[in-house]
Amino acid sequence: MEPIAHLGWLPPAPDDFAARAKALKAAEGDLSAELRSLATHRLDANQLQRLARIVEGARDRTNGLSPFRLGIVSNATTDFITPAIIGSGLRHGLAIEIVAGPYGQCMQEALDPGSTVNRAGCDAVLLAIDSRGYPLHSAPGDAQAGEAAVAAALGQVEAMRGGLAAHCPNVIVQSLPPLPEQYLGGYDAVLPGSEGQAVAAFNTGLAARTGGGLLLLDVAGLAARAGLDRWHDPAAWNVAKQPFSHALIPAYAENLARLLGAMRGKSRKVLVLDLDNTVWSGVIGDDGMDGINIAQGDATGEAHLALQAYALGLRERGVVLAVSSKNTDEIARQVFREHPDMLLREEHIAVFQANWTDKASNLRVIAETLNLGLDSLVFVDDNPAERELVRQRLPQVAVPELPDSSAFYVRTVAAAGYFEAAGFSDEDRARSKFYEQNAKRVAVQAAAGGIDDYLASLAMTIRFAPFDERGRARIAQLINKSNQFNLTTRRYTEGEVAALGEDSSVITLQIRLEDVFGDNGMISTIIARVDGAEAEIDTWLMSCRVLGRRVEEAALAELVRLLRGRGVSKLTGIFRPTERNGIVVDHYRKLGFSLDSAGEAGEERWLLDIGVADFDFPDIFAHVLRDGQDA
Amino acid sequence: MTDDEIYQRLGGIFDDVFEYEGPLGADTVSADVDGWDSVGHIRLVLAAEEAFGVRFEPKEVVGLNDLGELVAAIRQKAG
Structure with a gap:
């Protein structure tokens, strides 16, 4: 069992690997999906070289x-x-x-x-x-x-x-x-x-x-x-x-x-765990609370406990935990609530899917509930049939091979490096809690009357500041990770973010949001380039976990205020469509911009006259604060 | 192991390493195969070591003039 040296979390290369690679070399159209699929195997140096040659000969066909x-x-x-x-x-x-x-x-x-x-x-x-x-x-x-x-x-x-x-x-x-x-x-x-x-x-x-x-x-x-x-x-x-x-x-x-x-923001964000024979040894529906094994002092029990402890360690580092299990919901939850040896508890799990639906559908629900892409998920299941089903139906989800011995589950999942980080911020540490609290928010929303009443009940404090050194790592992370609520999907490195913050022809905004549930951290950034009386929004992105909170309207009001202070009267917003950012297709229209022109690759330019007056902040925010102000 | 068996297995290795599927013989030399340069030669020897379960000394690696010499070396080491 040497998962690190031998890429043991990946399935072995298919027998027809060379034939598939040759077919791909002769194929037409975009090669991205098949290249990625072939690469997601335990390949040796020669097999990797074979794929590298295909990439080098067809870079214009790797748009994915x-x-x-x-x-x-x-x-x-x-x-x-x-x-x-x-x-x-x-x-x-x-x-x-x-x-x-x-x-x-x-x-x-x-x-x-x-x-x-x-x-x-x-x-x-x-x-x-x-x-x-x-x-x-x-x-x-x-x-x-x-x-x-x-x-x-x-x-x-x-x-x-x-x-x-x-x-x-x-x-x-x-x-x-x-x-x-x-x-x-x-x-x-x-x-x-x-x-x-x-x-x-x-x-x-x-x-x-x-x-x-x-x-x-x-x-x-x-x-x-x-x-x-x-x-x-x-x-x-x-x-x-x-x-x-x-x-x-x-x-x-x-x-x-x-x-x-x-x-490039490709690391995974969510660990989805199967339960029977993964989180514990045994089948809860058959063996019952006394029959499953997660006992300290028992070799098998300790192996499964080690996986639970590892999942908790990931959670402390901002990885969101979820469950997908073929079980009756109440019976599965009872283990988390009542079994004295369990390390994982219900409050650690952001989305709990125990039912008899197929796992691919459950993984979709988990991604949708968390407002994350399927390519954010890692799915850990001891059952090879379930793994294969998910790999085929949802190739975006990472599914590690597990060894026969549960003692090596943790080693294998860790060796895969799904959660590789290029930095670590306070927001990372707190991220898993945000997602868990989001589930609560959905519940509160259902109970409240009108949406603005609900938003007002959240007692939100929104904070604006220009890019600064303290926020730099998180700003770069947002810029490189946000795919959905992202108008242009332009990526900037930490070094470039620093340069933007110092450029006097650029207006930058980092936006933080707090509410009754806690601090959401930095949730949005805007970069606008000023040229005389005109300005163009180069980048506007927002974390999807604060969707529907009217943060965009407040952000626009603040941006307009800053631009007017610089004598700008005409604001242009750019929308560049990607496979992932359909959520913002109407962003500028909703904010009152009018479509000016559409260009190459569906790029749209939207105009807003800001010469007349400032814009109002939505009155649902308890506090609107700027750099250094206290509530 | 017969030379025929060795050549047959080398056919797969040449495909894996160089994507070369042309004819192979004792007189095949590096100039005949696209990619069989000094780096390609080491990749070839590594693949042969793995496939035949043999190990070459550094001086054996650099001293081979044509495919026939490699086959002879494999035959001798693999028995």
């Missing part, structure tokens, strides 16, 4: 994938990892294009403004550099010299980052796996100035430097989980300048691809 231009600067050969990265990117909805600098010229590539990588306009540059590429000279017994070596290596990273940052918004740096060979045995770990201590200090220094456009690819963690003895392959280096074992290239490429996916 997000393009991502990745620069690579390396002290090793990149020939072996490049096709694997492109192939693995498909798994995460990315059409990756790679621009690799010449072998071994890291510093030159980074610092020369005219270098291949710096001229390419990359979305991110990966510093694929291992310990051979840093001056981490050992100084056995000399702590001071050891620290100096680490400082020099970190200085090298800073210098490369500085050179690249002028041309590319994101730089990804790799942590270094510990070296496999010891000198004085276990005493190496004690000896100051040793290689082991230098590598550890370097990795700590890297982690401390992340943020603001510097991201970490934790190669040290990957190598450790896969096994250092297997990771380090001196023959691969000597023969091919491949810096780690060829056999682990698919695992490495997968870990990188999921980080790039996270940067």
